[in-house]
Amino acid sequence: MELDAVQRAAQEQFARQSGRYGKGHILENVADVADALSQISLPAIADVLDVATGGGHTGLHLASLGHRVTLADIAAPMLEKAAALGASRGLTVRTRQHPAEEFPYGDASFDLVTCRVAPHHFSSPESFVRETARVLRPGGHFLLIDGSVEDGQPEAEEWLHQVEKLRDPSHHRFVTPGTWTKFCEAAGLKVKRATLAPMKQPDLNWYFDCAATSPENRRLVLDLVAHAPESARHLFRLAEEDGKIIWWWQRLTLIAAR
Ligand SMILES: C[S@@+](CC[C@H](N)C(=O)[O-])C[C@H]1O[C@@H](n2cnc3c(N)ncnc32)[C@H](O)[C@@H]1O
Numbered sequence: 001m002e003l004d005a006v007q008r009a010a011q012e013q014f015a016r017q018s019g020r021y022g023k024g025h026i027l028e029n030v031a032d033v034a035d036a037l038s039q040i041s042l043p044a045i046a047d048v049l050d051v052a053t054g055g056g057h058t059g060l061h062l063a064s065l066g067h068r069v070t071l072a073d074i075a076a077p078m079l080e081k082a083a084a085l086g087a088s089r090g091l092t093v094r095t096r097q098h099p100a101e102e103f104p105y106g107d108a109s110f111d112l113v114t115c116r117v118a119p120h121h122f123s124s125p126e127s128f129v130r131e132t133a134r135v136l137r138p139g140g141h142f143l144l145i146d147g148s149v150e151d152g153q154p155e156a157e158e159w160l161h162q163v164e165k166l167r168d169p170s171h172h173r174f175v176t177p178g179t180w181t182k183f184c185e186a187a188g189l190k191v192k193r194a195t196l197a198p199m200k201q202p203d204l205n206w207y208f209d210c211a212a213t214s215p216e217n218r219r220l221v222l223d224l225v226a227h228a229p230e231s232a233r234h235l236f237r238l239a240e241e242d243g244k245i246i247w248w249w250q251r252l253t254l255i256a257a258r
Contacts, residue, residue: 003074006123006172007099011074013170013211014054018077020210021055022085026202027117030061032145036253039193040141042067046111049135051100051128052118056082056093058145062114063091070094070110072103101127108137116145120164120174126183133187136258142189144180148252149235150196151178159224159232166221168211180254189256198237199251203244 003011014021021027046067050059053071055078063069063086071086071093073079079095086093098104100115101124113132119125132142149157157174164171175183177194184191201207204225208218225245228238237248 001098001102003099004123006121006170007074007101010121010170010172013168014073014075015077017210017212018075018081021078022081023055025055025057025210027055027057030057032251032253033058033061033114033116033143036143036145036193036255037062037065039255040112040143042141043111047109048112048114049103049105049110051113051115051132052121053082054078054118056085058114058116059093060086060089060091062112063093064089067112068094070096072096072098072100074099101131103131103135105135107134108140109135111137111140112143113140114143116143117147119144119146121170121172123172125175125180126186129180129183129189130187133184133189133258136189138258140258142184142254142256142258144252144254144256146252147174147199147249148180148196149174149176149250151176153231153235155229156232156235159228160236163221163224166217166224167207167213177252177254180252184254184256189258191254191256193253193255196250196252198248200248201246203246205244 048062048067048069051072053059053073056071059069059071071082076097083095100122122128181191
């Protein structure tokens with residue numbers, strides 16, 4: 001499967017940074033996943049695909065509930081570390097390396113497809129949703145959790161895009177809830193929930209370190225923060241706390257059914 005430039009950038013970035021996404025990363029807290037799962041009915045032992053699994057936190061949570069889980073990612077070192085983390089918790093999972101835009105699975109193979117804090121790196125979120133719908137069994141569910149920007153906020157969305165692109169050049173684009181809903185409907189999925197909730201981001205410096213942001217790009221981001229338009233200041237609650245720059249992501253939880 002030939003990768004495009006966006007996919008290659010993500011693969012390289014996350015292979016390099018894979019050591020940072022396991023134990024101790026903020027994504028280890030899966031309260032958001034547990035909350036969303038309480039609204040999804042699954043077979044006692046479901047076939048689950050966790051796309052762009054990163055440190056594996058979402059997929060491993062599902063494995064800990066007794067489901068049969070496949071962890072997929074574009075970056076091989078991520079998969080190795082996620083599987084090792086699972087083994088250290090006594091969990092058995094299958095791993096597959098492939099991009100989110102094209103799956104190597106047959107039609108109707110899974111009861112649940114999950115994807116958390118990753119689609120903003122995908123070169124084609126639309127293809128990802130199409131593939132998700134294809135591999136879901138009738139009655140199966142899609143759970144998406146990712147940063148987003150509410151519809152109708154082009155200035156704030158563009159500001160956040162610039163910040164994220166400088167911080168981590170493998171960032172591609174945030175997708176609004178309205179656009180995700182259109183992608184789902186076009187793929188034959190029925191959206192049951194699409195809600196944004198504020199999520200406090202840790203100190204900007206922690207965020208820089210996580211993505212190994214270059215000193216030049218750190219300076220440019222700080223400049224963007226200092227000159228943020230009112231729309232972005234307000235929407236992302238930009239502030240300083242104890243000398244640290246903090247802001248709030250708009251985190252989208254979308255649940256759709258086939
Ligand atoms: C922040 S981590 C994901 C966190 C994880 N889902 C969790 O819940 O802990 C982002 C992951 O997306 C993967 N990724 C980025 N672009 C991708 C693509 N086009 N296809 C598959 N995986 C991709 C990266 O390799 C990385 O492991």
